[in-house]
Amino acid sequence: xxxxxxxxxxxxxxxxxxxxxxxxxxxxxxxxxxxxxxxxxxxxxxxxxxxxxxxxxxxxxxxxxxxxxxxxxxxxxxxxxxxxxxxxxxxxxxxxxxxxxxxxxxxxxxxxxxxxxxxxxxxxxxxxxxxxxxxxxxxxxxxxxxxxxxxxxxxxxxxxxxxxxxxxxxxxxxxxxxxxxxxxxxxxxxxxxxxxxxxxxxxxxxxxxxxxxxxxxxxxxxxxxxxxxxxxxxxxxxxxxxxxxxxxxxxxxxxxxxxxxxxxxxxxxxxxxxxxxxxxxxxxxxxxxxxxxxxxxxxxxxxxxxxxxxxxxxxxxxxxxxxxxxxxxxxxxxxxxxxxxxxxxxxxxxxxxxxxxxxxxxxxxxxxxxxxxxxxxxxxxxxxxxxxxxxxxxxxxxxxxxxxxxxxxxxx
Amino acid sequence: xxxxxxxxxxxxxxxxxxxxxxxxxxxxxxxxxxxxxxxxxxxxxxxxxxxxxxxxxxxxxxxxxxxxxxxxxxxxxxxxxxxxxxxxxxxxxxxxxxxxxxxxxxxxxxxxxxxxxxxxxxxxxxxxxxxxxxxxxxxxxxxxxxxxxxxxxxxxxxxxxxxxxxxxxxxxxxxxxxxxxxxxxxxxxxxxxxxxxxxxxxxxxxxxxxxxxxxxxxxxxxxxxxxxxxxxxxxxxxxxxxxxxxxxxxxxxxxxxxxxxxxxxxxxxxxxxxxxxxxxxxxxxxxxxxxxxxxxxxxxxxxxxxxxxxxxxxxxxxxxxxxxxxxxxxxxxxxxxxxxxxxxxxxxxxxxxxxxxxxxxxxxxxxxxxxxxxxxxxxxxxxxxxxxxxxxxxxxxxxxxxxxxxxxxxxx
Numbered sequence: 001x002x003x004x005x006x007x008x009x010x011x012x013x014x015x016x017x018x019x020x021x022x023x024x025x026x027x028x029x030x031x032x033x034x035x036x037x038x039x040x041x042x043x044x045x046x047x048x049x050x051x052x053x054x055x056x057x058x059x060x061x062x063x064x065x066x067x068x069x070x071x072x073x074x075x076x077x078x079x080x081x082x083x084x085x086x087x088x089x090x091x092x093x094x095x096x097x098x099x100x101x102x103x104x105x106x107x108x109x110x111x112x113x114x115x116x117x118x119x120x121x122x123x124x125x126x127x128x129x130x131x132x133x134x135x136x137x138x139x140x141x142x143x144x145x146x147x148x149x150x151x152x153x154x155x156x157x158x159x160x161x162x163x164x165x166x167x168x169x170x171x172x173x174x175x176x177x178x179x180x181x182x183x184x185x186x187x188x189x190x191x192x193x194x195x196x197x198x199x200x201x202x203x204x205x206x207x208x209x210x211x212x213x214x215x216x217x218x219x220x221x222x223x224x225x226x227x228x229x230x231x232x233x234x235x236x237x238x239x240x241x242x243x244x245x246x247x248x249x250x251x252x253x254x255x256x257x258x259x260x261x262x263x264x265x266x267x268x269x270x271x272x273x274x275x276x277x278x279x280x281x282x283x284x285x286x287x288x289x290x291x292x293x294x295x296x297x298x299x300x301x302x303x304x305x306x307x308x309x310x311x312x313x314x315x316x317x318x319x320x321x322x323x324x325x326x327x328x329x330x331x332x333x334x335x336x337x338x339x340x341x342x343x344x345x346x347x348x349x350x351x352x353x354x355x356x357x358x359x360x361x362x363x364x365x366x367x368x369x370x371x372x373x374x375x376x377x378x379x380x381x382x383x384x385x386x387x388x389x390x391x392x393x394x395x396x397x398x399x400x401x402x403x404x405x406x407x408x409x410x411x412x
Numbered sequence: 413x414x415x416x417x418x419x420x421x422x423x424x425x426x427x428x429x430x431x432x433x434x435x436x437x438x439x440x441x442x443x444x445x446x447x448x449x450x451x452x453x454x455x456x457x458x459x460x461x462x463x464x465x466x467x468x469x470x471x472x473x474x475x476x477x478x479x480x481x482x483x484x485x486x487x488x489x490x491x492x493x494x495x496x497x498x499x500x501x502x503x504x505x506x507x508x509x510x511x512x513x514x515x516x517x518x519x520x521x522x523x524x525x526x527x528x529x530x531x532x533x534x535x536x537x538x539x540x541x542x543x544x545x546x547x548x549x550x551x552x553x554x555x556x557x558x559x560x561x562x563x564x565x566x567x568x569x570x571x572x573x574x575x576x577x578x579x580x581x582x583x584x585x586x587x588x589x590x591x592x593x594x595x596x597x598x599x600x601x602x603x604x605x606x607x608x609x610x611x612x613x614x615x616x617x618x619x620x621x622x623x624x625x626x627x628x629x630x631x632x633x634x635x636x637x638x639x640x641x642x643x644x645x646x647x648x649x650x651x652x653x654x655x656x657x658x659x660x661x662x663x664x665x666x667x668x669x670x671x672x673x674x675x676x677x678x679x680x681x682x683x684x685x686x687x688x689x690x691x692x693x694x695x696x697x698x699x700x701x702x703x704x705x706x707x708x709x710x711x712x713x714x715x716x717x718x719x720x721x722x723x724x725x726x727x728x729x730x731x732x733x734x735x736x737x738x739x740x741x742x743x744x745x746x747x748x749x750x751x752x753x754x755x756x757x758x759x760x761x762x763x764x765x766x767x768x769x770x771x772x773x774x775x776x777x778x779x780x781x782x783x784x785x786x787x788x789x790x791x792x793x794x795x796x797x798x799x800x801x802x803x804x805x806x807x808x809x810x811x812x813x814x815x816x817x818x819x820x821x822x823x824x
Contacts, residue, residue, distance in 0.1 A: 042475065059640055105688075255541070263537060263539075
C-alpha cells in the first residue's frame with residue numbers, strides 16, 4: 001500500500017505535472033470533481049466556438065459550397081490522421097465514421113470474410129456489452145459462432161477455427177488492460193485476426209497499434225477524446241489489410257468515386273472504403289476541437305499521469321477509506337490497467353449517488369461497482385485527494401444510507 | 413405551356429402564400445438564390461442557439477447527467493415521433509439513427525431475412541447511388557441478388573422470388589415520384605416487402621406511409637428537414653412488423669435494457685431495436701431545431717407550394733429560356749414529381765457554374781443535368797422568377813462559355 005499524501009503534497013504533484021496547463025483547455029463546472037471522463041469527456045473551451053463557426057458561418061453562409069470550401073469532405077480522413085498519432089497508427093490507417101458499434105460490425109464482418117472456413121469469433125465474458133451484442137449480430141450475419149473465454153483462458157482458446165479475436169483493450173468495468181502485443185502474436189500464430197476496441201484506452205494511456213502489429217481496431221470519440229455526447233467513432237485497419245478487407249456497409253462515401261454517381265459499387269482503395277453514409281459534420285467539428293486538446297501532448301506524459309492519478313486514488317481508498325468494505329477490482333500494476341479505477345462494494349449504488357450529491361461525479365456499474373475515471377488532461381492530483389476525502393466522509397457518516405440515494409434511473 | 417408571370421405577379425403569389433412567414437425562420441445569405449435545399453437544407457434561425465445550449469449548458473455544465481436531465485437518451489424516439497407526422501406514420505413507427513445508408517442496410521437485411529427463400533432485392537437503374545451500393549452489400553451479406561428493372565417495368569418485375577422492393581420515392585436526378593401505394597400493393601400481392609427511401613420527398617411533398625400501407629422506409633435529415641450537413645437519418649417500420657424484423661446491427665442502444673449491461677443481446681420490443689450505437693447528440697440538437705420549422709405547417713400547403721414553385725420554374729425555362737437547348741426531364745404532372753426540377757443540357761456543367769457565379773445556387777448531376785430544388789418553407793416565387801431571369805441572361809449572353817466554369821471539383 002502506497003502512503004496517501006497530504007493536500008499540500010497533492011498540490012505539489014500538480015505543480016510538478018508537465019500536463020498541468022492542459023486543464024485550462026476545458027470548461028469544468030464549479031464545485032464539481034468530475035471523475036467520469038471515461039464515460040463522457042468534459043467540454044473543451046474551444047468547442048463552442050468551433051461548432052458555432054461551423055453552424056453559423058460555414059453552413060449558414062456558404063451552404064453546400066462548404067463541402068469543399070471548408071474541407072467537410074476531408075473531415076473523416078483528417079480527423080482519422082490526427083487520432084492515428086494517439087494510437088500508434090499511420091495517418092492513412094485511421095478514419096472517423098459512424099459509431100463504435102457500427103464500426104465493430106463493419107470490421108468483424110470483414111475479418112470473418114477474410115478468414116473463410118473459420119467458424120468462431122472469440123471474445124471474453126463481460127466485455128463491453130455493445131461489443132458482444134454486435135458480435136452476436138455479426139455471427140448471425142456471416143454464419144459463425146461467438147465464443148466466450150475467460151481472460152486467463154483467452155490465449156489458449158485461440159485455435160485454427162478462430163476467425164477474429166474481439167477484445168476491448170481496457171475493460172470498461174474492471175479497468176484491466178490486455179497485453180495487446182502478446183494476444184496479437186498468439187492470434188496471428190493461429191492465423192486469426194485481432195480487433196481491438198480502444199474506447200477506454202485511446203487518449204488516456206499509450207496505445208501502440210503498429211508496435212503491437214495489431215490488425216484492426218475501433219474506438220470512441222466521446223470519452224477520452226472529448227468529442228461530445230455520441231461523437232463519431234474511429235476505426236483502424238493496418239495497411240497490410242488495405243484492399244483485402246471490404247465493408248459490408250458499402251455506402252456511397254466509401255466508393256472509389258462517390259461523386260461519379262455510378263450504379264455499380266467500387267470500394268475506395270484505402271481506408272476510405274470503411275466510410276458508409278454522409279459524415280455528421282456538426283459532430284465532426286466538435287470532435288476535431290476535442291482532439292485538438294492533445295496537440296503537443298506527449299503520450300508518455302499522459303500514461304505516466306494516468307498511472308499516478310490511479311495510484312493516488314487506490315492509496316486513498318486503502319488508507320482513508322480502510323475498513324469500509326471496498327474491494328479493489330482494478331489491477332495494481334499500472335501497465336495492466338487503463339485510466340479508471342473500480343472498487344466493489346455491496347452498497348455501491350447509493351454510495352455513488354451520495355458522492356454525486358457531494359460534488360464527486362463517478363459512476364456505478366451493476367451489480368456492485370463504483371468506477372472513477374481519471375482523465376490525464378484535466379484531472380488534478382488535488383481533485384483525487386478531495387474525492388478520497390469526500391468518499392471517506394460519506395462512508396464514516398454513512399451519508400449514503402439515505403432513501404433518496406436508492407432511487408434507480410438510467411445511468412450511463 | 414403555362415404562361416410565365418411578371419415580377420409583380422410573382423410577388424403577388426408570395427403575398428398570397430400561406431407559408432410566406434416561414435422564410436423568416438431561416439438565415440439565408442444576402443445576394444444568393446439558394447435552390448439546393450434538396451442537397452443541403454438552409455440554416456434555421458433557431459439552430460445556432462439550440463446547438464450552443466446543448467454544447468455549453470447541457471454538455472459543459474451538466475455533463476453525464478444530461479442523458480436524463482436533458483432528455484438525450486430519448487432524442488432518437490422524440491425526433492422520430494416528430495418526423496412521423498411529416499411522413500404519414502404513427503409516432504412509435506419512426507426513429508432517428510445513423511445515416512440513410514446504414515439504415516437501408518439494417519432494414520434491407522431484416523427484410524430479406526423476413527422473406528427466407530426469396531432470392532432478389534429489386535430496385536431501379538439510376539436509383540440514388542448509395543441505395544444501390546448498400547443493396548449490393550446487403551445482397552452479398554444475406555446471399556441474394558440485386559435485380560434492376562426500369563421504372564416502367566418495375567411492377568411486372570416483382571415476382572415470387574422478390575424479398576424486398578427498394579426504391580427512392582422521389583428520384584434524386586429526374587425528380588420522378590413513384591406511386592407508393594400502387595407499387596406497395598403490387599409488391600405485397602407477390603409477398604414482397606417495400607423499402608422506401610424518402611430522402612428527396614420527406615419535408616417537401618406529402619408522404620403517406622400508412623395510407624400507402626408501406627412496410628419500411630428510411631430518409632435523410634439534412635435535405636428538406638434542415639438538420640445540418642450529415643444530420644442523422646430516420647427509419648420507419650410499420651407497426652405490424654414490430655417484433656418480427658431484427659436489425660443485423662445489434663448495438664447496445666437497440667437492446668431491451670441497454671443499461672443492464674447483460675452479456676446476451678435481447679432486442680427492444682418496438683422501433684428502438686433499430687438503434688445501434690450511442691446517438692450523436694450535438695447533431696441531434698441541430699436536427700431537432702430543423703424539424704421544428706415544420707411546426708404548424710399543413711402538409712397540404714407544403715405540397716401545393718412545391719407544385720406551384722416547380723410549375724413556375726418549368727414555365728420560365730420554356731418561355732424565357734426557349735430555344736437555348738434545355739430538355740425537361742422532370743414530370744410535368746405535380747403528383748408524379750418531388751420538389752426539384754431537372755433539365756438536361758449538353759453544357760449543363762458550365763451553365764451551373766455560371767449560375768452560381770451569378771448568385772443562383774443549384775447543382776449539376778452527371779452527365780448533363782441541371783437540378784434546381786424548391787424548398788416550400790423558404791423559397792419564394794420571386795426567387796424562382798429571378799433565377800429564371802438570370803438563367804435566361806446567362807444563356808443569351810453565353811456567359812457560361814468561359815473557361816473558368818469548366819473546372820471540375822467535387823460537387824455534392
